[in-house]
Amino acid sequence: MTVQxxxxxxWQDEFINRMEQDGxxxxxxxxxxxxxxxxxxxxxEFEGLQAxxxxxxxxxxxxxxxxxxxxxxxxxxKAILADEVGLxxxxxxxxxxxxxxxxxxVKKVLILVPASLVTQWAFELNTKFYIPAxxxxxxxxxxxxxxxxxxxxxxxxxPHRDIIFKQDYDLIIIDEAHKLKNNKTKNYEFxxxxxxxxxxxxxxxxxQNRIEEIFNLVSLLKPGHLGNESAFFEKYRxxxxxxxxxxxxxxxxxxxxxxxxxxxxxIEWTKRQVETIAIELTKEERDLYESVxxxxxxxxxxxxxxxxVMTLQREACSSREAxxxxxxxxxxxKENPSQQFQDQIFSLIKKVEAVTTNSKGKKALELIQHIEDxxxxxxxxxxxxxxxxxxxxxxxxxxxxxxxxxxxxxKDWMRELFQKNVQVLIAxxxxxxxxxxQFCNHIxxxxxxxxxxxxxxxxxxxxxxxxxxxxxxYNFATMNTVEEHILKLLYEKIELFEKVIGDLDDILTRLxxxxxxxxxxxxxxQSSTEGEMRIKMDNLTAMIQFAEEMKGEQVHAATGNS
Amino acid sequence: MQQQEIHNxxxxxxxxxxxxxxxxxxxxxxxxxxxxxxxxLMNRPFYWHYLEKTGGIANPMxxxxxxxxxxxxxxxxxxxxxxxxxxxxxxxxxxxxxxGYIRLYENHKVNQQQVPLLPWLGLNVKISYQxxxxxxxxxxxxxxxxxxxxxEGFYDHLQNMQLTPKIPDYSFTxxxxxxxxxxxTRIENYFRQQLDQEDHSWAKAAIERWNKDLKLLDHFYEEVxxxxxxxxxEKQALKEQYEPKINISIINGGLFYLTEKAI
Numbered sequence: 001m002t003v004q005x006x007x008x009x010x011w012q013d014e015f016i017n018r019m020e021q022d023g024x025x026x027x028x029x030x031x032x033x034x035x036x037x038x039x040x041x042x043x044x045e046f047e048g049l050q051a052x053x054x055x056x057x058x059x060x061x062x063x064x065x066x067x068x069x070x071x072x073x074x075x076x077x078k079a080i081l082a083d084e085v086g087l088x089x090x091x092x093x094x095x096x097x098x099x100x101x102x103x104x105x106v107k108k109v110l111i112l113v114p115a116s117l118v119t120q121w122a123f124e125l126n127t128k129f130y131i132p133a134x135x136x137x138x139x140x141x142x143x144x145x146x147x148x149x150x151x152x153x154x155x156x157x158x159p160h161r162d163i164i165f166k167q168d169y170d171l172i173i174i175d176e177a178h179k180l181k182n183n184k185t186k187n188y189e190f191x192x193x194x195x196x197x198x199x200x201x202x203x204x205x206x207x208q209n210r211i212e213e214i215f216n217l218v219s220l221l222k223p224g225h226l227g228n229e230s231a232f233f234e235k236y237r238x239x240x241x242x243x244x245x246x247x248x249x250x251x252x253x254x255x256x257x258x259x260x261x262x263x264x265x266x267i268e269w270t271k272r273q274v275e276t277i278a279i280e281l282t283k284e285e286r287d288l289y290e291s292v293x294x295x296x297x298x299x300x301x302x303x304x305x306x307x308x309v310m311t312l313q314r315e316a317c318s319s320r321e322a323x324x325x326x327x328x329x330x331x332x333x334k335e336n337p338s339q340q341f342q343d344q345i346f347s348l349i350k351k352v353e354a355v356t357t358n359s360k361g362k363k364a365l366e367l368i369q370h371i372e373d374x375x376x377x378x379x380x381x382x383x384x385x386x387x388x389x390x391x392x393x394x395x396x397x398x399x400x401x402x403x404x405x406x407x408x409x410x411k412d413w414m415r416e417l418f419q420k421n422v423q424v425l426i427a428x429x430x431x432x433x434x435x436x437x438q439f440c441n442h443i444x445x446x447x448x449x450x451x452x453x454x455x456x457x458x459x460x461x462x463x464x465x466x467x468x469x470x471x472x473x474y475n476f477a478t479m480n481t482v483e484e485h486i487l488k489l490l491y492e493k494i495e496l497f498e499k500v501i502g503d504l505d506d507i508l509t510r511l512x513x514x515x516x517x518x519x520x521x522x523x524x525x526q527s528s529t530e531g532e533m534r535i536k537m538d539n540l541t542a543m544i545q546f547a548e549e550m551k552g553e554q555v556h557a558a559t560g561n562s
Numbered sequence: 563m564q565q566q567e568i569h570n571x572x573x574x575x576x577x578x579x580x581x582x583x584x585x586x587x588x589x590x591x592x593x594x595x596x597x598x599x600x601x602x603l604m605n606r607p608f609y610w611h612y613l614e615k616t617g618g619i620a621n622p623m624x625x626x627x628x629x630x631x632x633x634x635x636x637x638x639x640x641x642x643x644x645x646x647x648x649x650x651x652x653x654x655x656x657x658x659x660x661x662g663y664i665r666l667y668e669n670h671k672v673n674q675q676q677v678p679l680l681p682w683l684g685l686n687v688k689i690s691y692q693x694x695x696x697x698x699x700x701x702x703x704x705x706x707x708x709x710x711x712x713x714e715g716f717y718d719h720l721q722n723m724q725l726t727p728k729i730p731d732y733s734f735t736x737x738x739x740x741x742x743x744x745x746x747t748r749i750e751n752y753f754r755q756q757l758d759q760e761d762h763s764w765a766k767a768a769i770e771r772w773n774k775d776l777k778l779l780d781h782f783y784e785e786v787x788x789x790x791x792x793x794x795x796e797k798q799a800l801k802e803q804y805e806p807k808i809n810i811s812i813i814n815g816g817l818f819y820l821t822e823k824a825i
Contacts, residue, residue: 003765004807005757011662011812012746018663019742019817028725029578030661031814033571035686035702035717037654038813040563040645042688042698046764054645056564073695076803101646103696126631130565130644146648222799224792227782248781255778 043103047073051098051129058128060095061465063265064088067258068095077105077198078221080177080257085204085456086464087260090121093173093200094129097147100198101131106170108146109133110194113175115151116404116411116435121175122149136160142167151408152179156190169196177201183216191220204460211236214253221256270441271470272463276487279363279478284355288323289316289481291351295344310482310525314380317483318447320355321383327352360476361391364444367474368397368424374440377426378458380447385426388446392424399424402435411435438466444474448486451517482524489537563645565589569629572643575653579660584624589633590640595622602656664816668824669724673732679819681707681738683745684716686813689753693768693806703752704818704825705745707738712752719825720818735819742817753810765806772804 018024043050049069052060060068063083071079071092077100081089100106111133113121118135125133125147134141136150142163152174155164172194174180180188180201199221211233215226226232236246262269281289292312308330315322331337331345368375377399379385385401392399400414400422418425419439427435440462449455463471477487519540527533563571569591576583576593579602585592595603600622601610613620626640627649634640643650670677683705691697704716713719729735740748779800783793 001762001766002758003762005754006807006809007750007753008809008811011815012743015663015746015815016743023665024663025665025727025816026661026663026814027578028664028666028727029574030657031664031816032721033574033578034658034661034814036571037657038686038688039700041654042700043696044698046691046695046697051646054563076694098646104651107648107651126642130642130647132642132644132647222796224790224796225779225782227793228790232782248778251778255775 041102041104049095049099050102051095054102055098055129058091060091061088061265061267063260064091064095067092067260068099070258071096071200072099075256075258077171077200078256079199080201080203080217080221082203082257082259084259084261085460086467087262087265088465089175089202089204090124091128093175093202094125094131096200097125097171097173098129098131100171106198108167108169109148109171109173110155110164110167110169111147111149111173111175112152112155112191113149113173115153115408116406117175118149118151118408119412120436125149152187152190156186161190165193165195167195169194171198171200172196173200173202175202177217178203180220181213181216183212183219188216188220192223204457214249218252218256226252267465270463270467272459272473273470274473274475276475276477277363277367278484279359279476281359281478281481282355282357284351285316285320285357285359288320288348288351288355289313289478291348292316292323310521313482313524314447315383317478317481318379318381319358319361319384319387320352321387322381324349324352325381325383358387358391360446360478361388363476364388364446365392365395365397367444368392369395371442373423373442374418375424375442375444376437376440376462377424377444377446379426379428380449382428384446385428388426397424398422399426401425402427404428435461436464436466437461438464441467441469442472442474444476446476448475448477448483450486450520485524485533485537486520489541565630565644568643568645568650572627572629572653575657587634589628589630590635590638591625591627591629592640593625593627595625597622602660603652658813662814664814665818666725666727666816667729667733667735667819668821669726669730670733670821672821675732677733677821679729679733679735680822680824681736682716682818682820682825683707683740683742683749683815684720684818685746685749685815686717687749687753688811688813689757690809690811691764691806692809693765694771694803695764695768697764700813701753703749705740705749706825707740707742707745708736710740710748712748713825716825723820723824725818729819733819750810757808762806768804768806772800775800775804 047069049065049072051068052058052065064087067081067083071077071081077096081092083089083092097106097109111121111125122133122135125131131147132145133147133149134145136142136148136154141148142160150160154160172191174191179185180191182188183192201217201220215229215232218226219229236249292309295312296309312323312326315326327345327348331342334341337345364377377388379388382403385403389399389401398421400417402411402414402418402425406414414425415435415437418437425437425440438461443459443462445455445458449458459471459473475487477483523533523536523540527536569589572591572593573583573586576591576599579596579599581596581599582594583591584594597620600606603625604623612618626638628634628638628640628642631642641647641649667679685703685705687701687703689699689701691699702715702717704713704719705711706713738745776797779793779796
């Protein structure tokens with residue numbers, strides 16, 4: 001076949017001109033330098049990356065190189081990188097960025113990441129990739145620096161927003177992009193309006209086979225590719241099952257998404273050792289728990305959902321401080337509380353005051369003293385976090401807190417203190433995302449999240465590339481409480497802890513039954529008897545196990561590695 | 563290009579452009595730009611315009627370039643240069659622009675005898691095969707402008723010669739019989755012929771991938787009666803991404819007057 005050939009004619013006109021004018025002529029040294037430059041810039045093969053040859057200090061892993069190659073060669077720089085937690089998505093994105101910069105295709109770059117990761121991203125790009133990434137500190141950075149790392153929350157607010165919208169970005173990288181699944185949010189709208197040539201969306205949670213998510217994420221990468229929004233939904237909503245079988249959608253997802261699992265990488269991962277530690281409540285703690293539980297039978301006195309009761313139950317399994325904090329809030333928020341309501345709350349507060357020890361806290365202390373190494377404690381409640389910090393201090397153990405709400409600088413500082421000075425870091429849920437602590441290998445789950453994904457996020461903080469030791473996970477479960485049920489169901493029957501996140505994703509997706517957390521709230525909130533609860537739980541377990549068996553037989557719908 | 567190579571490159575670039583290197587330490591360079599180089603690199607036309615209007619004293623900038631932050635002094639403030647950084651790209655472009663055209667003579671050591679120098683047109687060329695992927699080839703072609711002889715790898719020959727911008731003593735140049743413009747056309751035709759004979763399975767494969775993507779796109783618009791602007795934009799984007807073509811661009815080149823035995 002013949003291929004269209006274009007010969008650049010601009011050079012010769014100027015050449016003839018200079019011949020007529022007798023110059024000016026370039027110098028021989030520069031002439032040679034120019035040829036040298038060009039020889040460096042030449043891309044010798046259709047396939048393969050240039051970047052690794054220019055990064056002496058970095059040895060990317062095979063799967064990371066493969067991802068970068070796919071993105072550049074097959075995806076035209078528009079991709080969702082959905083590796084499991086801890087496989088090095090930052091490195092992959094850095095490789096792609098570097099490759100495009102070397103090819104001269106990318107100059108202006110915006111990197112949006114969680115606040116706690118801003119410094120780390122900038123540091124890694126600078127040291128590992130020699131990319132002069134600036135962290136956003138002043139508003140003029142947007143215009144002056146070529147590569148800027150910022151949190152999306154800062155970027156989307158004015159005055160930044162307006163300045164950013166004026167920039168033409170060659171590449172935009174968004175970490176934790178699963179937050180953009182919903183196109184009604186401010187974040188989505190913001191990202192959609194950015195001018196971009198290439199775009200990388202990083203997420204540890206893959207596109208679950210939900211039509212909306214696919215539509216929204218793909219539309220960010222390739223606006224208009226899926227046709228008109230209403231026509232699209234008309235076609236696919238009609239029969240939601242058609243999604244799994246739809247070759248076109250599958251093909252499309254494979255075109256924009258790459259996902260590596262730990263098991264695909266061929267890397268020897270350190271083991272996860274899980275230990276469940278049963279906690280016996282003291283008489284007073286038990287009394288508090290029972291009183292809270294009994295609220296459910298007292299009718300509609302809260303004027304609110306089962307949810308509140310369940311929250312109090314779960315808090316009672318964590319610390320009396322957590323319960324107290326919620327009770328106090330309930331009282332303050334209620335307008336014109338009835339006498340009955342107030343009495344109820346005060347009697348509960350009495351029970352709280354009667355509790356003098358925290359059984360879990362004592363156990364945690366014992367463990368920490370025994371471990372004699374760095375430990376991370378995760379709790380769902382801020383009140384528990386504060387209490388634990390105080391309690392450990394009483395016994396001569398200093399700790400640092402970690403929360404999602406901390407400013408970036410404070411997060412960096414806490415991480416550093418933990419790495420260098422103190423033995424214990426106490427994190428609440430929101431702090432679990434976006435901090436890398438692979439220098440530590442002990443986790444205490446002081447209380448358990450009901451959402452298995454969040455649990456994986458927790459473990460992913462330490463069980464990631466760079467972890468050299470086996471990871472030890474201690475799960476605290478108070479006996480004869482809702483917590484024990486949860487642990488039995490999710491974490492023993494389904495062996496969740498040993499699983500890696502990808503498997504679970506697949507299972508949940510296959511089930512199409514939505515959020516496990518919602519099922520649990522239903523089971524514990526709506527069941528009127530123990531028996532009903534047990535039956536519902538068995539059902540849920542059976543469904544999950546069934547899905548697991550199915551998984552073995554089917555090919556993944558969205559592995560993206562075809 | 564490793565960081566040390568970049569360092570050496572920058573050093574040569576500024577030296578060749580007559581800029582004083584004030585400090586040249588491990589991992590960094592401090593360069594006093596000349597007026598010309600300030601205009602070339604610093605992108606401040608208003609300053610220079612203002613200066614020319616007012617007749618003020620030119621104050622070209624100093625550049626601090628850090629090529630290895632591990633080795634450079636910690637407190638040193640400057641631009642970090644790496645392969646792929648915009649500044650380095652700019653300097654690359656500038657190198658090519660400043661050295662786009664050249665005329666050189668072979669500095670032969672023959673004394674006391676008039677030596678004829680033959681005119682050669684030398685072109686350094688980049689051939690880019692482009693579709694959704696890319697491949698480049700570097701070619702250097704020399705065309706003797708009297709007898710029409712064509713030589714591949716011309717640049718390698720040149721590198722082994724002593725060349726000088728001034729015509730050496732005891733030498734005279736022969737005038738070209740082939741005009742430079744038609745010389746360039748000869749070289750162009752030479753490339754076209756070569757390329758026509760090549761196997762272009764890469765282009766076939768690209769078109770297959772293109773069609774597959776088009777089909778997928780069409781699928782999502784099957785039931786839309788009026789194809790929107792979006793559809794056309796996406797279609798155009800696919801064309802730009804996949805359409806195979808070959809670009810021949812001239813990196814630099816010029817006239818070389820060489821002795822008869824030189825090549």
